[in-house]
Amino acid sequence: MSVFDKKHDYPGKLFIVEGVDGSGKSTQIDLLKKWLESEGYSVFFTVWNSSDLVKETTKDAKKKNLLTPTTFSLLHATDFADRLNYQIIPPLKAGMIVLADRYAYTAFARDVVRGVSPQWVRNLYSFAVKPDISFYFDVPIQTAVDRILSNRAEIKFHEAGMDMGLHMDTKESFKIFQGRILDEYKKMVDEFDLTVVDATNEIHDQQDIVRQKVQAALKGYSKKRTLYAKRAKVFWRKFTVS
Amino acid sequence: MPNEPKYFGESLPYLKPFQKKGLLIAIEGTDGCGRSTQLALLKNWLEVKGYAVVETGWARSNLMHKSLEMAKSGNMMDRMTFTLLYATDFADRFENLIIPALRSGHIVLIDRYIWTAMVRDVVRQSDPKWIRNMFSFALVPDLSLYMKIDIETLVPRVIEGGGMNYWEAGMDLHMGQDLFDSFVNYQVALISEYDKLAKEFDFETIDARKTVEEIRGDIREKVKALLDKAKPKK
Numbered sequence A: 001m002s003v004f005d006k007k008h009d010y011p012g013k014l015f016i017v018e019g020v021d022g023s024g025k026s027t028q029i030d031l032l033k034k035w036l037e038s039e040g041y042s043v044f045f046t047v048w049n050s051s052d053l054v055k056e057t058t059k060d061a062k063k064k065n066l067l068t069p070t071t072f073s074l075l076h077a078t079d080f081a082d083r084l085n086y087q088i089i090p091p092l093k094a095g096m097i098v099l100a101d102r103y104a105y106t107a108f109a110r111d112v113v114r115g116v117s118p119q120w121v122r123n124l125y126s127f128a129v130k131p132d133i134s135f136y137f138d139v140p141i142q143t144a145v146d147r148i149l150s151n152r153a154e155i156k157f158h159e160a161g162m163d164m165g166l167h168m169d170t171k172e173s174f175k176i177f178q179g180r181i182l183d184e185y186k187k188m189v190d191e192f193d194l195t196v197v198d199a200t201n202e203i204h205d206q207q208d209i210v211r212q213k214v215q216a217a218l219k220g221y222s223k224k225r226t227l228y229a230k231r232a233k234v235f236w237r238k239f240t241v242s
Numbered sequence B: 001m002p003n004e005p006k007y008f009g010e011s012l013p014y015l016k017p018f019q020k021k022g023l024l025i026a027i028e029g030t031d032g033c034g035r036s037t038q039l040a041l042l043k044n045w046l047e048v049k050g051y052a053v054v055e056t057g058w059a060r061s062n063l064m065h066k067s068l069e070m071a072k073s074g075n076m077m078d079r080m081t082f083t084l085l086y087a088t089d090f091a092d093r094f095e096n097l098i099i100p101a102l103r104s105g106h107i108v109l110i111d112r113y114i115w116t117a118m119v120r121d122v123v124r125q126s127d128p129k130w131i132r133n134m135f136s137f138a139l140v141p142d143l144s145l146y147m148k149i150d151i152e153t154l155v156p157r158v159i160e161g162g163g164m165n166y167w168e169a170g171m172d173l174h175m176g177q178d179l180f181d182s183f184v185n186y187q188v189a190l191i192s193e194y195d196k197l198a199k200e201f202d203f204e205t206i207d208a209r210k211t212v213e214e215i216r217g218d219i220r221e222k223v224k225a226l227l228d229k230a231k232p233k234k
Helices: A025-038 A052-063 A069-093 A104-114 A118-124 A141-151 A170-191 A203-217 B035-048 B065-075 B079-103 B114-123 B128-134 B151-160 B179-200 B212-230
Strands: A013-018 A043-047 A097-101 A133-138 A195-198 B023-028 B053-057 B107-111 B143-148 B204-207
Touching: A013 A025, A013 A069, A013 A203, A025 A043, A025 A097, A025 A133, A025 A203, A043 A069, A052 A069, A052 B065, A052 B079, A069 A097, A069 A104, A069 A118, A069 B079, A104 A118, A104 A170, A118 B128, A133 A170, A133 A203, A141 A170, A195 A203, B023 B035, B023 B079, B023 B212, B035 B053, B035 B107, B035 B212, B053 B079, B065 B079, B079 B107, B079 B114, B079 B128, B114 B128, B114 B179, B143 B179, B143 B212, B151 B179, B204 B212
Parallel strands: A013 A097, A013 A133, A043 A097, A133 A195, B023 B107, B023 B143, B053 B107, B143 B204
Antiparallel strands: none
16 A cells, blocks of 8 residues: 655645664754754654643553554554644644654554554555655664663663563563564665665764755745744644633 | 354454354444434343343543543544544454453444444545545444434434534534534434445444334344344254
8 A cells, every 4th residue: 555655735844753762863853953943944843652632541551551552553643643633734834844753654663563464554644744854764773772771771661562572571572672663664765765864873974964855855945934943833722621 | 153253354463363252233323313222222131131241332442531531622623533532442442342252252232333433534524445444453243233313303302312512513514503503414414424334334224213112122123133043053
């Protein structure tokens, strides 16, 4: 099944980053954001699994280990749909630059490793828009594991795929699980025309490449003038009923 | 009686193959057509006959309760998100309740099935292929009862039975100037979609305009036929 085969025709631009945990993608997108803002661009930023609608539900269910591969996948798709319609499409329509830390490809990699069908999960996300650039930070599994282990005291249960019964040891399980995710990402490079960045290079060198690609994609894009480029932007003010 | 389960599309890849010892009976129909009354009567009747019954219904999973309440209270307007929330709710009940109950030989009565999501979505002009693929892992029920009603009968029933609400009136679609017009137009659209699905998916249609007792009798007839058919041959 082909998804994302159509370019969006909104005046804004969408740039996203993908990669396994420890690939350094979040660092790179933060640096990209800093640069764009300093250049006077109006930037909107959205992160995987952060919608208020399902955040509590997901957190709670993960803690109690209540999720099956299918409900895990559907919950994340719900989060994505909510963010797409509140945080991605409206700013794109308003002509802004949207940066997303993880996109549907994360689901295509993780959920398939967890056991859902690749066609099914691709259909699930078929309503998403194709990003202008999808950066994929490619890193050997050992490097990713070393980075995570040196930066964190503990690996989270689901991050390590402990729910899948791959290995009794968290570190070993993490390595197997993330390795399989990495394989899925590699398959997607051609399928979705991902822009591969060698994430073993120095942070600064990687950022240079990212900025060059983004600059090229911004050719002909007209900057939206806002008064405060660096101020956090809210598109939709939710009302609360007490 | 054990038989091979039948799915609308592919079964979940990680689901271990199983023999279906129980029966799945779904009951569909628009808001206020009398589904829950009839389901309660049916459950009681089956239990008196000695069948173990498990009952479940739309939006009843513990997992999604909080998110669905949040969505319904008005902080969300997007159709796809709604559909995904309901699909998650369905999948949770499907894997954790319906499948285990069928494995162990229960009769599962389910108030609203995947068609509820389909009719609501189609009325809102979304891509029918998307939602059908999403629910392709669901089991085809052994019996799908469709309580068909008309708008003339429905309106007084709803007014007697607690009134119309925002979602039952499809207010997000702005199909009328006021609650009443919107309710009528929305429900007529839903009923017409149900009628289309009835042909495609072999629903057993029950005339829901009749009295509670008459409907109860009609449903028992259909269920009895299913039970007779499912009995092991001697």
